[in-house]
Amino acid sequence: MLTLERVWKSYKVGTFGGRELVAVRDVSFSVGPGEVVSLIGESGSGKSTIGRMVLRLNSISRGAINFQGRDVSRLRGNALREYYRQVQGVFQDPFSSYNPIFKADRVLAMVRDQFFPEVKPATWWERVDSTLASVRLDPAQVRNKYPHQLSGGQLQRMLIARALLLDIDLLVADEVISMLDASTRIDVLNLLADLKARGLGVLFVTHDLALGNYISTKTVILRKGVAVEMGDTGKVFANPQHPYSRILLGSVPQLHKKWSEVAAELELDNREVIERCLYHEQYPGECGQPPADPQQPVLATVESDHFVACAQEGNVQAGALAASIP
Numbered sequence: 001m002l003t004l005e006r007v008w009k010s011y012k013v014g015t016f017g018g019r020e021l022v023a024v025r026d027v028s029f030s031v032g033p034g035e036v037v038s039l040i041g042e043s044g045s046g047k048s049t050i051g052r053m054v055l056r057l058n059s060i061s062r063g064a065i066n067f068q069g070r071d072v073s074r075l076r077g078n079a080l081r082e083y084y085r086q087v088q089g090v091f092q093d094p095f096s097s098y099n100p101i102f103k104a105d106r107v108l109a110m111v112r113d114q115f116f117p118e119v120k121p122a123t124w125w126e127r128v129d130s131t132l133a134s135v136r137l138d139p140a141q142v143r144n145k146y147p148h149q150l151s152g153g154q155l156q157r158m159l160i161a162r163a164l165l166l167d168i169d170l171l172v173a174d175e176v177i178s179m180l181d182a183s184t185r186i187d188v189l190n191l192l193a194d195l196k197a198r199g200l201g202v203l204f205v206t207h208d209l210a211l212g213n214y215i216s217t218k219t220v221i222l223r224k225g226v227a228v229e230m231g232d233t234g235k236v237f238a239n240p241q242h243p244y245s246r247i248l249l250g251s252v253p254q255l256h257k258k259w260s261e262v263a264a265e266l267e268l269d270n271r272e273v274i275e276r277c278l279y280h281e282q283y284p285g286e287c288g289q290p291p292a293d294p295q296q297p298v299l300a301t302v303e304s305d306h307f308v309a310c311a312q313e314g315n316v317q318a319g320a321l322a323a324s325i326p
Ligand SMILES: Nc1ncnc2c1ncn2[C@@H]1O[C@H](COP(=O)(O)OP(=O)(O)OP(=O)(O)O)[C@@H](O)[C@H]1O
Pocket: 011, 012, 013, 021, 023, 041, 042, 043, 044, 045, 046, 047, 048, 049, 050, 207
């Protein structure tokens, strides 16, 4: 359904945009129907940039994102409108996604006006009510409310309901859980599991390993814009191969640990001697050096549905080395 093929993103930064920051480097993966794919990584690893490129909120510097066989960056007019009917995003801060002066009713009416003008109002409102009920919202309680009269969890579920009304195929869920309180978190997580069961694909952006492990079928571990390891969630979590993933996933059982503590350990790892590079056991070349053949795959196979990058990828040294787009 959704495929990223060797996607890069660089931002112009610094005074007058004189410097380039490579936020995403040569990342490829796919999301199929009924699949939840977690993008996991620390702050600044490029997770949101990938989500935003999928939603066309950021352009792609190199590579391609295809949805149902069509290059997303080439969609225009009706084809683009149809894309947004099929692919929607929900973000961390549900408050910022609403116009504060629009009641929920008005937002939901706009979906009909924009995408389904042929549906009769009575039929539309029946559809709205059953969709709200399906995300465990009481239509009578939420439809006539302004955003500030609803809780974060209710707003988040409203956004998911809006996406469902569009009958989407793919949801980009960017840190949708982080701002919610504990009981609402479980609700929204269970809702995402329902979506998976209905056959929707979900790109689940998170810095929370336990959440990623709980919800996803596939995991992509990002560091400094590089996918250092990816594959079937069970396999990646049970048998991590990249030095970064090993420390990162080694911290999963210690759920009390703060991200900053894990990050401090990871910085230590940068100075560790890398004993084994599975990637270079499969492909010729030297760790940390760009391959002679740019077409060479960026990940080696660990086992079926489980892939790993060079052990130096994503490290400080390698990041500096590959700072420019070829
Ligand atoms: N519009 C922008 N202009 C310049 N640099 C940007 C822009 N957006 C993101 N970046 C940079 O790109 C890198 C990746 O950012 P991104 O937001 O994708 O990371 P992230 O993994 O989602 O982080 P977080 O979990 O903190 O949201 C960071 O170094 C960030 O500072």
